[in-house]
Amino acid sequence: xxxxxxxxxxxxxxxxxxxxxxxxxxxxxxxxxxxxxxxxxxxxxxxxxxxxxxxxxxxxxxxxxxxxxxxxxxxxxxxxxxxxxxxxxxxxxxxxxxxxxxxxxxxxxxxxxxxxxxxxxxxxxxxxxxxxxxxxxxxxxxxxxxxxxxxxxxxxxxxxxxxxxxxxxxxxx
Numbered sequence: 685x686x687x688x689x690x691x692x693x694x695x696x697x698x699x700x701x702x703x704x705x706x707x708x709x710x711x712x713x714x715x716x717x718x719x720x721x722x723x724x725x726x727x728x729x730x731x732x733x734x735x736x737x738x739x740x741x742x743x744x745x746x747x748x749x750x751x752x753x754x755x756x757x758x759x760x761x762x763x764x765x766x767x768x769x770x771x772x773x774x775x776x777x778x779x780x781x782x783x784x785x786x787x788x789x790x791x792x793x794x795x796x797x798x799x800x801x802x803x804x805x806x807x808x809x810x811x812x813x814x815x816x817x818x819x820x821x822x823x824x825x826x827x828x829x830x831x832x833x834x835x836x837x838x839x840x841x842x843x844x845x846x847x848x849x850x851x852x853x854x855x856x857x
Contacts, residue, residue, distance in 0.1 A: 779844045785837050792833035796826040 770778040800822050807822075808815030 779848070781840055781844055785841055789833060789837055793830055796829045796833075799829075800826040 767780070767783075770780050800818075803822055804815060804818045807818035
C-alpha cells in the first residue's frame, strides 16, 4: 500500500502539501530594528517642547512660552505678595485655599477623632453597652466625615487650579 493524500504515511505522519500563497510572507525585522516611519519619524516633539518652540503661540511669535500647567502668578507666601496681602485681597485674584488645603484636612481629621472620643466617653459614662457600641461602630460616622472633607477639598483645589489655568490661557491671547 502506497501513501497518498487520504491515508497517513508509514509512521503516522501526514504528507506535506505546499499551497501557493497569493502574497509573499515578509519576515518582520528584529526588535529595535524597525524601519523609519512610526513614532521615530519626523521632529522630536519632546525636544521642541523643552526648547519652548512647540505650539501655535511660539510658532506664530517666535517667542518661547512658559510650560503648560505653570501658575500665572507665584503661590501665596512666595514672590510678589505676602500671605496677609492675599488674605485681604477683595478682588479674589489670589487663592489661599491651595496653601491651606493640607491644614484644613488635618483639622477635619483631628475634629472627627475628638468627636468620636467624646461620644465614646459619654457613651461609657451613660451606659457601658452604649460605650461598647460606640467603640465598635462610632468610627463609621467619623470616617464618613473625613471622606466628605477630603472630597470637598479635592473639589475646591480642582476648581481653583482650573481657574488658574483658564486665566493663564486667557492672558496668553
